[in-house]
Amino acid sequence: MRVFQMQRISAIALLIFLTIHMIVVHYPPFHINFDIILQRMADPLWKAIDIAFLFFVLVHALAGAYVVLTDVQRFSPLKRVFAGAAIVLGVVAMYYGTVTILAFQPPA
């Protein structure tokens, strides 16, 4: 799929997910600590929403960075290097982020 379409689809998804994220997670402002986040994250649905959010945010961020870099003519010979780096970074960050989200468990 073209980077252009990826960017638009993830953008529309982010409009929804980021609005939810901002309203539910950050408003009204409060002092964040583990226990407060745990109350919400105890619901598996929230974990699923956050993993989907993470996926779209990574697609949008890495595709955006790829576009910004390859728009410069000097970097255009490195197009494939950037694409490969973005995919590797995306997979690693997706794994790390998913592990992080799933780590919000009541301490055993």
Add this chain to the structure above:
Amino acid sequence: MYTSSGFISFALRRLTGIALVIYLFMHMWVIGSVNAGPEAFNARLNFFQQPFFKLMEVALLAAVVFHAVDGIRVMVVHYTGVTEYRKSMFYAVLIVSVLLVIAGGVPIIRFILEGK
């Protein structure tokens, strides 16, 4: 340099986009401390909830809001092909962004001042 409303929104969208990519990975690093246990998470979160960082969150909010609203404008152009109202749409984006940042920023600043 060929300045126009279109160029200003393009430049701001790029700059906020780059800033948000950098922020995203910092955010993942901060939240990722939960992997080392709740104590490490609370310690790192406490550090990043000092008033200075809270104030930076208003700037973060401004970047997110502008990037999102300007992105909506670009997608409206893509899917409807409206090009006549490009200037008005740019100013509309600025006004909507400012209103949203005020709406979202005031609670953050009040939270810093009251320190709850």
Add this chain to the structure above:
Amino acid sequence: MSNNGAYPIVTVRIQRFNPDTDKKPYLQEFQVELKPGTTVLDALHEIKAHQDGSVTFRRSCRHAICGSCAMNVNGKNELVCKAPLKERLDRKGRVTIRPLPYLPIVKDLVVDRSSFWEQYQRVKPWLVPPENIPEKEFRMSPEEVAALRNAETCIMCGACYSSCQIIALTKEYIGPHALLKAFMRVMDPRDAIPGERLADLAGGDGVYRCRTIFNCIDACPKGLNPTEAIETLRKLAQKRQAFEAARAERQKRLSEPIPSP
């Protein structure tokens, strides 16, 4: 200058650059009389004829149809031959003329437009006729002509190309001028290879490089709309096969009279 002192004097600032002697471009000021009905190009002529013969610029027809004299006047690209001098004066009564931005300067106001023409060639700007050419004439409906959005009136002046910030970043981008021309060929019912054209344009350097900055619309001295053309091409590139089939169907009745509604 027969009636000396009868007309107000205005300042014309011209960006000068001689690659043999200058390291950087600089602005030089000239004073000219503001005669009624004169254009910015007339002021340049006045300077070249009576004040400094070394001022270099390109112009040909003086009627806004040859596309030679596109320059950057007060930060906006336009044809100087149709820019009234009086209206282009800023608050201090000056007008600033620079060469087209983002392109290599050859001398003074003349820029190297090779990348402009290379990209133009790349989109195959000519019509590829169908195999069954009608004996008398091709027939097009008024709707089909209207869909071209006057794109055939483009005079290839380069004002849109050099106002585009993506061109500033990379010369690999095809550019608004060539995409507008490609749009015109794709939309033309006589053209036999719209699918091939759309496949080319959907590549990495084509329509998906446009970032909707709109500078090309503001710059166009003919009031054309390259951004809208690019958006249309993007949509057509998504349904290329259907468009190709519709075109093949349409070409079977190119010589038939258009049914009146």
